[in-house]
């Protein structure tokens with residue numbers, strides 16, 4: 001009786017803690033943390049406490065009430081961008097990108113540029129800038145005025161000579177395409193268009209943000225100053241939440257956009273508990289653990305190329321489905337993306353836990 005859009009792995013989970021899932025088939029190490037949704041791993045005590053505390057007071061009030069947790073989180077997210085700004089909260093990543101698209105459309109006429117390999121979500125607007133003809137084709141016509149360019153800076157500059165570009169959507173490390181970092185010259189081209197033509201730069205940090213790549217935001221690796229930053233996945237500490245940060249401008253007025261549920265008070269409390277852990281020291285540690293883990297992964301017999309930064313890691317291999325299956329038999333949950341294996345483990349994983357996972361994957 002369920003729409004067959006997913007392929008569940010068949011495990012029945014009793015409880016989950018950190019990197020470990022306790023199931024009807026024994027303990028599994030989790031290589032993807034709820035698809036990048038749990039920066040501190042499963043059931044982190046501070047997150048569980050924040051959820052219980054908030055839910056015991058109220059679970060939903062509506063946007064007729066201002067939640068102090070919303071103010072606190074907005075303050076944190078804006079300060080992390082390093083520029084003045086404001087936050088629109090949503091319930092998911094795709095909805096954060098919908099908000100970004102609406103903000104772009106309201107303020108700048110012109111083409112919205114996305115890139116081959118980008119993933120921005122599956123709602124009609126987000127899907128219009130999501131690469132993958134097979135994903136889009138059955139649902140056309142989508143939102144008009146969106147194009148895809150190769151990950152190439154000079155092609156972007158040439159395109160912007162020929163057409164008016166309103167915005168450029170960047171996924172600085174393409175997660176769903178297999179952890180593909182964008183070339184530096186593409187980031188430079190986006191900066192040039194932003195500076196010289198006022199083109200809006202949107203950074204989708206839904207997967208790569210929140211310390212995952214060894215910086216709070218992945219765009220920091222390129223010195224970008226995006227006009228819009230979108231977030232989702234880990235921002236709600238495992239509960240549904242998304243956010244769009246508008247830096248240096250204020251695209252929406254009263255009634256321009258909204259959602260019945262967003263932002264959910266319990267999600268905000270859980271997310272603030274996560275954010276309080278993401279100190280510069282914690283994030284430096286993610287970088288260090290990432291180097292350690294990537295070295296271990298590169299030594300595995302089935303690993304070809306190892307890509308990524310921090311604990312966002314893609315490993316190409318000849319037979320991703322086979323590797324996933326063998327890993328499952330050895331008690332490791334892996335996720336295949338872009339024809340390889342994508343690792344998005346808990347950022348709180350210890351070196352010992354990462355090593356234990358790598359040892360189990362030595363086949």
Ligand SMILES: *Cc1c(COP(=O)(O)O)cnc(C)c1O
Nearest residue numbers: 092093094119120121206207232
């Ligand atoms: C997961 C993801 C999205 C979509 O988020 P949802 O919460 O599934 O709507 C968008 N962009 C990127 C980069 C993602 O990884």
